[in-house]
Amino acid sequence: MADMSDWFIMKDPVEHRQKALEWRRCKSNAERERFVKVNGVRWSEILRLSYFDLIQFVVIDLMHCLFLGIAKWITKRIWIDEDVLTEKALQSIQKKMSEFKLPSDLGRIPGKIHCGEGFSNFTADQ
Structure with missing residues (x-):
């Protein structure tokens, strides 16, 4: 990795x-x-279509593939499974996130990232 x-x-x-x-x-x-x-x-x-290069011409759906799929995979597989982010680090991040005060027109910050798989309840805008 x-x-x-x-x-x-x-x-x-x-x-x-x-x-x-x-x-x-x-x-x-x-x-x-x-x-x-x-x-x-x-x-x-x-x-x-013989001229269509599926590798070169593919369009990636950023929200579903990148933000919800790959980002979660990177977080889980690389950061958590490989112990880049330890349980202690996740708890520290959670503590800092709990202190954020967001303007009312912004989406919510996820609840508990240090539980379960970590970051698993993120939505695309988070």
Whole structure:
């Protein structure tokens, strides 16, 4: 986890298209599910457009993917599971957050980040 150069490796669009075609040739849903678990690829009808590079042209939904999905994953998997943020650190952050006074037109600050998985009750605006 420490070497960030391994985190984001650009996929090859030709290989991705080939794997998607292999997925399409799977005979059953169970076989397709196994294929996706191994390869992380499934068919999309947009791949019928030969000029469409699914790797380069993908649009990331920031709120659902980044703010709610990846941010939570980073917090849990890297910061908490790898003990970058200890229980003591989470309690300290919670104490500081409890002291914040927000203007009435801003969203709420989450309740207890030091409980459960930590930061797990965040909403997109938090």
